[in-house]
Amino acid sequence: MWQKVYDEVKDRNFIVISVAMDSVPGAAEPWIEQAKPTYPVLLDREHRLAALYHMVNVPQAVWIDERGKIVRPTECAGSYDGFRQMDRITKIMPEETAKINAAAKATYAAAVKDWALKGEASEHAFDPEDARRRIPALTESQALAHTMFRLGQALLRQGRTDEGDQWLRRASELHPDSWCMWRQRAGKDDTGLAALPDFWERVDALGERPYHWRVDMKGMPR
Amino acid sequence: MTIVLTEQGEFSAPAAQMEGDRLWVPAHDLEAATGWSLKREGLCKGPLCVPIPAGRETDYVRGDRVNPAGFWAYLGHPVCHSADGSIWAFGEGAQGRAKALRSLEAPDFALPDRQGRLHRLSDHRGKQVFLVSWASW
Numbered sequence: 141m142w143q144k145v146y147d148e149v150k151d152r153n154f155i156v157i158s159v160a161m162d163s164v165p166g167a168a169e170p171w172i173e174q175a176k177p178t179y180p181v182l183l184d185r186e187h188r189l190a191a192l193y194h195m196v197n198v199p200q201a202v203w204i205d206e207r208g209k210i211v212r213p214t215e216c217a218g219s220y221d222g223f224r225q226m227d228r229i230t231k232i233m234p235e236e237t238a239k240i241n242a243a244a245k246a247t248y249a250a251a252v253k254d255w256a257l258k259g260e261a262s263e264h265a266f267d268p269e270d271a272r273r274r275i276p277a278l279t280e281s282q283a284l285a286h287t288m289f290r291l292g293q294a295l296l297r298q299g300r301t302d303e304g305d306q307w308l309r310r311a312s313e314l315h316p317d318s319w320c321m322w323r324q325r326a327g328k329d330d331t332g333l334a335a336l337p338d339f340w341e342r343v344d345a346l347g348e349r350p351y352h353w354r355v356d357m358k359g360m361p362r
Numbered sequence: 363m364t365i366v367l368t369e370q371g372e373f374s375a376p377a378a379q380m381e382g383d384r385l386w387v388p389a390h391d392l393e394a395a396t397g398w399s400l401k402r403e404g405l406c407k408g409p410l411c412v413p414i415p416a417g418r419e420t421d422y423v424r425g426d427r428v429n430p431a432g433f434w435a436y437l438g439h440p441v442c443h444s445a446d447g448s449i450w451a452f453g454e455g456a457q458g459r460a461k462a463l464r465s466l467e468a469p470d471f472a473l474p475d476r477q478g479r480l481h482r483l484s485d486h487r488g489k490q491v492f493l494v495s496w497a498s499w
Contacts, residue, residue: 142494154490157483159473160497167498172476180481182473189495192469194459201494204468208487213463217494252492259490268466275463278456284440287453290367291442294449303444323499334499 141245143177145253153206154256159184161198163293163324167332186293190320191286194276197319197352203255203265211255211265213275216352218248220361224343224351240361247359264357274356285315319351366430367451370396380447384421385431392428405433412437468493 142156156179160168163185172181189195193202193214203212222241226233233241255262266274292307305325312321322342323334343351354360364378364385373395378387393399397407400423404413412433414422422432431441431450440453454462462469468491472482483491 142492145492152490153488154492155486156492156494157481157486159493159495161495162498164498169476171496171498180475182475182481184473184495188471188473189493191454191459192462192471193493194463195495198495198497201492202468204483204491204493206488206490208468208484210463210466210468256490256492271466272464275460278459280440280456283453283456283459284442287440287451288442290453291444291449291451294365294367294451295444298449300444307442320497323497326499328499332498 141175142179142249142252143175145249145256146177146179148253149256152256155179157182159189161187161190161195161320161324163187163296185297186290187286187320187324188290190318191283191290194278194282195320196315196317200353201252203252205260205265209268210271210275211260213271215274216355218245218355218360219352220244221351228340243359244355244361247357248355251357282315282318285311285318285321288314289321364447365449367449368396369452369454378447380443383431383435383441383443384429385443385447385450386424386427386429389426389428392430396430398430398433400428405430 142158146156158177158179158181160172160181161184162168168183195214197216199217199219200214201217202210202214205211220241222233222237225237251264255264259265288307288311292304292311295304295307308321308325312318312325315321323339326334326339327336329335354362364375366373366375375387375391375395377391378385389400398405399407401411403411405411405428415436422429431443431452434452435441438457439455441450443450468483470482470484472480474480483493
């Protein structure tokens, strides 16, 4: 979905690096094959990026300037909680919600493009102090959870599924904010999406808390 | 064969032995693999030395063998291992992660594309990078 932004900025010093947090080999393939992006798509079976950048959901993004400095720390990449109003049988979203969803995505994509074209002059690029303030906090439990997740995936790769899954379960329990850990492990529907009743239960249990972190950007829905 | 997963990559430790939460490896193997060497001051790499915790020396060093899992945990990092001790994961503690991110230096990584080619973030130094995650789930 970033192909359009990438194409529109083509001649600048800008690149999209898209990372699939998919632990199951081949799961990401059909999506990559369908989209055929012209920028790098990398496979992150161990969710290394989640550990390094404190990512808890997808899509999340980090903006990194040409000197390798973070100018926007890990944030939701323009998604919105509109899907929570989806009819769970028909999978239809109310029209108004669908509009807000689309507008949020468009606003975020426009901001990425603005930054790609203007660099640090973009209003969306944080100065170091503002960027630093927005680095998400990480707990020791979460750090341990990432380590357990990595161990679990290594065991799964060796075919040691029972023990591997135990470590993945423990990791998710230690890091309940991580939808990446939970959904990676959860049962999937016939399109490969972790959107079975247990997912909806867990989303409902959020109550007023957001599923996607609110993006700190002008024009984003509340 | 014991495999150790670290931030720097995967290491094989053929002569490693598990004793509960201790991982005993020959000191020279550890040095060859990681650059950490056993000195009088403790476990050292370059200018950094981690002293052997007093009164608990035998948890960390026994003869010419070292327990890197013990040292790693002592430094405040998470460590876990499979039940049979064949796979160990040495993680990074929250403080270390937070410090790295607060420096605003984007942590480097190496991940494969579909063709198995490794890509590093640092390959793209000099470009503005929009790093974005997604998943099939």
